Amino acid sequence: MELQRMYKLAIFDLDGTLIDTLSSITTSVNILRGKEGLDAVEQDAVLPFIGKGSANMLQALCGASTGSLHETVAAYNKVYDDNLFTQLTVYPGIVQLLESLHAQGVKTAVVTNKYHRQALDVLEYCFKHFAFDAIQGVADEALKKPNPTQTLRLIEKLSVQPNEVVFIGDSEIDQRTAQASNIDFRFVTWGYGVAEQLKLKADEIVSSATELQKSILGRV
16 A cells, blocks of 8 residues: 555544444434324434434434424424433544644544534533534535535635545545545444445545544555
């Protein structure tokens, strides 16, 4: 394998990449389902919707119609706010990875389909002693990933070129976001996606934070 260059900016997805949030999301969905007289669902039912935005999930799992979707999303967000920090788990090695990137001068950012305020709160809770250079959650549903607009704005804001950026995620949505932004991509195997379902090169797949660190810093 040839020696790779070191990236200047690493953009991370949140759910399934930095933090395991499945328990908190499942708990919130089931509270909302209970209020509608519906039985609880297992995490496996919630898993396919992680990272795609709450509207899609609520339509499928809580019976939200197009007409009532706004109200259902608002009700879910209230419940989720109350359970935002339930059983959150930072994936192994992530804190050390972020600290190492910072020490090497690599900027770090997060682009997520979680609502912006919730993303800020979760990241502050889980990474109290680490400051990302930029965080971008959803403020406009039309700009959710894989729409590249937010990612491209962030790249411009941090004064780097697309060929100096790598996007790290665990889903096809993250892969499509990277492609649409014309930046490199790394798929992490510890998240919610399945690498075999995506057309990935071998060097695009990483199985540990240590391996990801080497990939970002240009070391093999």
